[in-house]
Amino acid sequence: MPKKTSSLNISYEPIPDKDESSETSREPTSHSPRQPFLDKGARKMISIVIGTFILVGVIFSFFMSQRDAYFQDVIDERDRTSVGVYQTSQTYYSQDRLSDMRQDDLKARGLTFPYRPFAFEKEDSACSGIDSMKDLSVEGGECSDGLSADVPQAMLHINTSKTFQKIIGFGGAFTEAAAYNFYKLSAAAQAKVLQAYFGDEGIAYTLGRIHINSCDFSLKSYNFNDVKGDYKMEHFDHAVQHDQKEIIPFLRAALGETDFPLRLLASPWSPPGWMKVPLSPQPARALSDEGVTAEGEDTEPMKPMTMTGSSIPNGLIASPEVMSAWALYISYFIDAYDTLGIPIWAVTPQNEPEFAAPWEACSYNASFERDFIDGYLGPQLQKAHPGIKILAFDHNKDHLENWTKAMMNEVRNVKQMESPTARVMSPYVDGMVRQVDKILSFPLSLSLSLFSLYNFFSFAYIMHHVLSLSQAFHWYGGTGDRMLDGTYGYDAVEKAHNLMQDRVEIEVSSEEQAVGLDNERSTHHHSIQKEKKSKILLATEGCSCPGVKLNSWFRAERLGHDIMYDLNSFAQGWIDWNLLVDHTGGPNHLGNLCDAPVIASEDFSRVHLQPEYYYIGHFSKFIPPDSVRVQSSIVGNFNYQTTVHPDVHEGIELGVFPCERSSRQMWKWRVSPKNPESGYLQLLVSVVIDEDNAEGTTDKRQLRSDKGDDAAPTFRCMGRGDDNRQYLRLWDCFPPALDTNENQKSEDESEAAVTALLESRKLTLQKEKVSLGSYKGEVFQLVEEGSEESTDRMCVTVSRSDNGVQSGDLLTLEQCEPDSASDSKDSIKLEHQLWQWDKATGEMIPLSSLDVSVKGNKKNEHNKQALHPFCLTAGWPYLSASSFLTPNEQTVVTIINEYPSDTYVLLKDKHKGSMWTALNGKAIQTIRFDF
Secondary structure, three states: OOOOOOOOOOOOOOOOOOOHHHOOOOOOOOOOOOOOOOOHHHHHHHHHHHHHHHHHHHHHHHHHHHHHHHHHHHHHHHHHHHEEEEEEEOOOOOOOOOEEOOHHHHOOOOOOOOOOOOOOEOOOOOOOOOOOHHHHHHHOHHHHOOOOOOOOEEEEEEEEEEEEEEOOEEEEEOOHHHHHHHOOOOHHHHHHHHHHHHOOOOOOOOEEEEEEOOOOOOOOOOOOOOOOOOOOOOOOOOOOHHHHHOHHHHHHHHHHHOOOOOEEEEEEOOOOHHHEOOOOOOOHHHEOOOOEEOOOOEOOOOOOOOOEEOOOOOOEOOOHHHHHHHHHHHHHHHHHHHHOOOOOOEEOOOOOOOOOOOOEOOOOOHHHHHHHHHHHHHHHHHHHOOOOEEEEEEEEHHHHHHHHHHHOOHHHOOOOOOOOOEEEOOOOOOOOEEEOOOOOOHHHHHHHHHHHHHHHHHOHHHHHHHHOOEEEEEOOOOOOOHHHOOOOOHHHHHHHHHHHHOOOOOOOOHHHHHOOHHHHHHHHHHHHHHHHOOOOEEEEEOOOOOOOOOOOHHHHHHHHHHHHHHHHOOOOEEEEEEOOEOOOOOOOOOOOOOOOOEEEOOOOOOEEEOHHHHHHHHHHOOOOOOOEEEEEEEEEEOOOOOOOOOOOOOOOEEEEEEOOOOHHHOEEEEEOOOOOOOEEEEEOOOEEOOHHHOOOOOHHHHHHHHOOOOOOEEOEEEEOOOOOOOOOEEEEOOOHHHOOOOOOOOOOHHHHHHHHHHHHHEOOEEEEEEOOOOOOOOEEEEEEOOOOOOOOOEEEEEOOEOOEOOOOEEEEEEEOOOOOOOOHHHHHHHHOOOEEEEOOOOEEEEHHHOOEOOOOOEOOOOOHHHHOOEEEEEOOOOEEEEEEEOOOOEEEEEEEEOOOOOEEEEEEEOOOEEEEEEEOOOEEEEEEEEO
């Protein structure tokens, strides 16, 4: 806007006198000489006023012509101040730790934008019509003007109208090891720990986990009643004196620091040893406490069982006295903590029930834990602590679906018996089958009806508890390879969620209707449906092992990935393991050392915040309790760069995700050296093994390391799953041991064993072309070698759901469908077995993700999925995102970029508009803006 002038230069000429010779002569009068109409001063003032009006008009006209741009700048500035962008990065800008990215910092990070960053544009902007990465890269025009074609770009869509699960919170575990380390720190370091986790400037933890009795991260084994046979818990230590030394003071310090309610989850690792099945070949159920068999024969006394280790499959003695005593013990523990001012929010019956660990442990199978909950723990807590929640399972997520089925009694498959007079009271309560004679006298009929009423109310709590099931799970992979922790099992989490959301139907028999039980059952069913809405899926333990790795960005990235994919699979929160460990990863009384977000220095004078701390903070700090996850999706464009290593560990599962033109989605056909008609599907770009991250891996890696070639590039191929999970995985294609002749005997027996293992993982395939009518593209099936001539031909298949192929679907081997399949069900299955391979780019695209039917026709010309077809992916894409709506109606978006280069993201919110952001390579970023 131009500045006003300081003065006005207005000039004018004086009016000349008239010519006297031309006028009639008159006599002079007594009046004054004739004066002008306005004197000189007045005329000057008028001129000034007129000039001022003219100048004001010019200025006003200029302002009006610029008003749109002026007000747009004001709006943009307002939007910038309402948008917060926070980043943690390991590249370029090494000081990024939950840093607030202001515009003046972008240049230091090497970031430039086509438009104003972090400011939403109007819907009629150049970016408003861009809906896909194809549009952005090919037709982006002014929207991406200023970005070179080879710069990685991405598009993130958000729809806050579509909501999913409610978030409970995030947190860590108050183990004895954490408390012990905390009180060895200086006062300043203690304050830093409390502030880091629970203070105003910290990452806002709202969940905590504590162990009932000792765990491996205790200084020694301990419990609160070691008196054998005390089934009434008369000797229980209601003061929980051991925990009052350091654990409870640590909890009180945290409660005093936080402004949020801290929900505490309590889990036992083991009951007292006298409650456990002795480690003996003789079945414990055949013995009494006095060492006498059921037949009354004297036996040698059993060796006393300790808290460490467990018998299999169930470690708790299966007697009503012991199971009732253990339930009462847990209830008393809750009482004790509540008396000390530390309320418990929820419990799990057992930590890691499938693992008979060498430290404190007690194995359960699913049916045993369900029966313990239904018959003992549930009724006890309902009576003494009706507000306490029970979360079942509490172990590795890949088995979560099967445990959920068992907890819901679906595995029992209760059916009506063959007798025509049989009645099933409830398909969710085992053993509730009664036979009633067709013709009954009135007294007998009335008696049986009353008996039915008694049975119904006797089992009402059990039915309610089973149907209001909540589940806890851990991040570990079941293979024992710690590099696979936090990489798979998300399909099981989502399937468990779907099982828990299924509608519950309760069958009412005619006898029950006769006494009005249908009304009672209807009322109870209504209460169950209300409770069903509050069912919980919670990740309760994640931890990088073994030992401490200072500043490990790999571990941080993997932890962040697990949190994000758990949340995207309907988890409602995430709890880390130890809040604090020493510089070795302990103390742990059995040497099971692990990492943590905060590490105490060797002399306990200070603490170090690990990258894991900041990755967790990108979720916990910005997603408060009662936030809801909203619909979002992200897809990138990495321009088929073959110089970027995929950075995927062997054993990782294969799935289909939106095509992002990256090295994780580029494949080649490698001909088998034994049969030129067969081959292997190989990842195009080699993988360089990172020796620094090669902890806890397989013997094969150690074998190759011993040969001195651990840092050499290796190629990885599609391979088989295992007995635990049948999904296809990524394995080394041709390590040295596999290049030898099949009949050649290795001199090294360990190498021979490794070779046999690798051979069992290989998946040799044959490509069989399939014709699809009018479709001109080359489409084929991947058939397992050796099955192509049999009736049980096995094909690589995308695991599917009722909604068709979804992002993240995994691959299996299933019986091949013939290309002549006409049945609609078979046709759909065939679509999931057909692949289109782009030899130029290396992309493998399942036909089911395209808008093409098995007959080569268009499925739906409006199918938006065709804008982002899916590609075979090693692990997961480089870019991942989750989005949430907070209780105060702020939208929170978290993006993880595993690509090593800067990536520019066009964020498109359905209600807000479009906004450009960017994040550095190997970074995590959280964006927060008003809804």
